[in-house]
Amino acid sequence: MKIGIVGAGAWGTALAQTIAAEGAQTLIWAREADVVDSITTSHENRLFLPGIPLSPTLRATQNLAELTHCHAFLVVTPAQHLRAVLSALPAGGQPLVLCAKGIEEGTGLLMHEVARAVRPGSPVAVLSGPTFAHEVARGLPTAITLAAEDRDLGERLIARIARPHFRPYYTDDVAGAEVGGAVKNVLAIACGVVEGRGLGQNARAALISRGFAEMTRFGLAKGARAETLAGLSGLGDLVLTCSSTASRNFSLGKGLGEGRSAADLLADRRTVAEGAFTAPVLKAAAARLGVDMPIVSAVCALLAGEASVDTVVGDLLSRPLRSEGD
Ligand SMILES: NC(=O)c1ccc[n+]([C@@H]2O[C@H](COP(=O)([O-])OP(=O)(O)OC[C@H]3O[C@@H](n4cnc5c(N)ncnc54)[C@H](O)[C@@H]3O)[C@@H](O)[C@H]2O)c1
Numbered sequence: 001m002k003i004g005i006v007g008a009g010a011w012g013t014a015l016a017q018t019i020a021a022e023g024a025q026t027l028i029w030a031r032e033a034d035v036v037d038s039i040t041t042s043h044e045n046r047l048f049l050p051g052i053p054l055s056p057t058l059r060a061t062q063n064l065a066e067l068t069h070c071h072a073f074l075v076v077t078p079a080q081h082l083r084a085v086l087s088a089l090p091a092g093g094q095p096l097v098l099c100a101k102g103i104e105e106g107t108g109l110l111m112h113e114v115a116r117a118v119r120p121g122s123p124v125a126v127l128s129g130p131t132f133a134h135e136v137a138r139g140l141p142t143a144i145t146l147a148a149e150d151r152d153l154g155e156r157l158i159a160r161i162a163r164p165h166f167r168p169y170y171t172d173d174v175a176g177a178e179v180g181g182a183v184k185n186v187l188a189i190a191c192g193v194v195e196g197r198g199l200g201q202n203a204r205a206a207l208i209s210r211g212f213a214e215m216t217r218f219g220l221a222k223g224a225r226a227e228t229l230a231g232l233s234g235l236g237d238l239v240l241t242c243s244s245t246a247s248r249n250f251s252l253g254k255g256l257g258e259g260r261s262a263a264d265l266l267a268d269r270r271t272v273a274e275g276a277f278t279a280p281v282l283k284a285a286a287a288r289l290g291v292d293m294p295i296v297s298a299v300c301a302l303l304a305g306e307a308s309v310d311t312v313v314g315d316l317l318s319r320p321l322r323s324e325g326d
Pocket residue numbers: 007008009010011012013030031032048076077078079081085099100101102131132133134270271272274
C-alpha cells in the first residue's frame with residue numbers, strides 16, 4: 001500500500017519520516033515551496049520540524065496531482081483547512097486517514113464528518129493520540145489510536161504504518177478518537193493558563209480531571225464510547241498536552257496566564273494552536289447538546305478578551321459545589 005502524506009507541518013513530516021525511515025519511497029505534499037526545497041535538498045523541514053534529519057527516501061512535492069497513484073492518504077493539514085485540501089486532492093476512492101485534531105468552524109463538524117461530506121466515496125480512518133511530532137520523528141516510543149469503522153481497513157492501515165517504536169491500537173470508535181483530540185487542545189490552553197498565572201500543580205491536576213469530565217460528557221453526547229475517551233486519544237493525549245510547553249496549545253495558555261492577549265500571541269504565527277479555533281466551536285456545539293463545559297467556556301472568554309484570568313478563575317472556583325460524578 002503506497003501511502004501519500006498530505007500536509008508537511010511538523011506532524012505530517014514526522015509521520016512521513018516514520019513511514020520512510022524503513023526505506024519505503026514516500027511522497028509528501030507541502031503547501032510551501034520552501035518546505036519542498038528544504039526536504040528535497042537538505043533532508044530537513046527547516047520551517048516546521050527543524051533540526052531533525054529526514055530519510056533521503058522521503059520526497060516532497062507542491063503538486064497534489066502527483067499523489068494520484070497513492071493507495072491511501074494520511075491527511076495532516078490543520079482542521080480548518082481540511083475541507084479545502086480534500087476538495088483539491090486528485091479524484092479517487094482511496095482511504096483517508098485523518099490526522100487533524102479539531103472541529104470545523106461554521107459547521108461544527110468533526111473531521112470524519114467533513115471528509116464524508118467532501119469525499120463520500122472514500123473510506124475514512126482517524127489517527128490520534130499522545131504524539132509530539134519531534135519525538136515521533138526521532139524514533140522515540142509512541143502509542144496512538146487508529147480508528148476505523150471497517151476493521152479490515154483499520155488492520156491493513158495499522159500493518160502498514162506500525163513500526164517497533166510506533167504502535168497504533170485499533171478501535172472502531174471514530175467519533176471517540178476525534179472528540180478526545182479536539183477537546184484536549186482546549187483544555188491544554190486552560191492548563192497553560194494555570195502555569196502562566198502560577199496557580200500550582202494541584203490546580204493543574206484538578207483541571208485535567210474536571211476537564212476530562214467535560215470531555216467525557218461531550219463525547220458521550222456525540223456518540224463516543226467512554227473507553228475510547230479514557231484511552232490514548234482522549235485521556236492519554238490530555239495528560240501529554242497539559243504537561244509540557246512543547247505543546248503549542250499549552251504555550252498559548254501560558255502566555256494568556258502571563259497576561260498577554262490572544263491576538264498578540266496568535267499574530268503572525270506559522271504553526272497551529274488548534275485549540276484557539278476549536279474552543280468557540282466546541283462551546284457552541286456543547287450548548288446545542290445541552291452539555292455543561294465550564295472550563296471550555298472560560299478558555300473562550302480568555303481567548304476573546306472578554307474577561308481577565310483572575311475573573312475566569314474566580315468564576316470557576318465559585319461554581320456551586322456538586323457530586324464528582326455529575
Ligand atoms: N505537531 C504535533 O506534534 C502534532 C501531533 C499530532 C497531531 N497534530 C495535528 O496535526 C495537524 C497539523 O499540525 P502540524 O503540527 O503538523 O502543523 P504545523 O503547525 O507544524 O504547521 C502548520 C501547517 O498548516 C499548513 N497550512 C497553513 N495554511 C494552510 C492552508 N491555507 N491550507 C492548508 N494548509 C495550511 C501548513 O502548510 C503546515 O503544514 C493539527 O491538527 C495538529 O493538531 C500535531
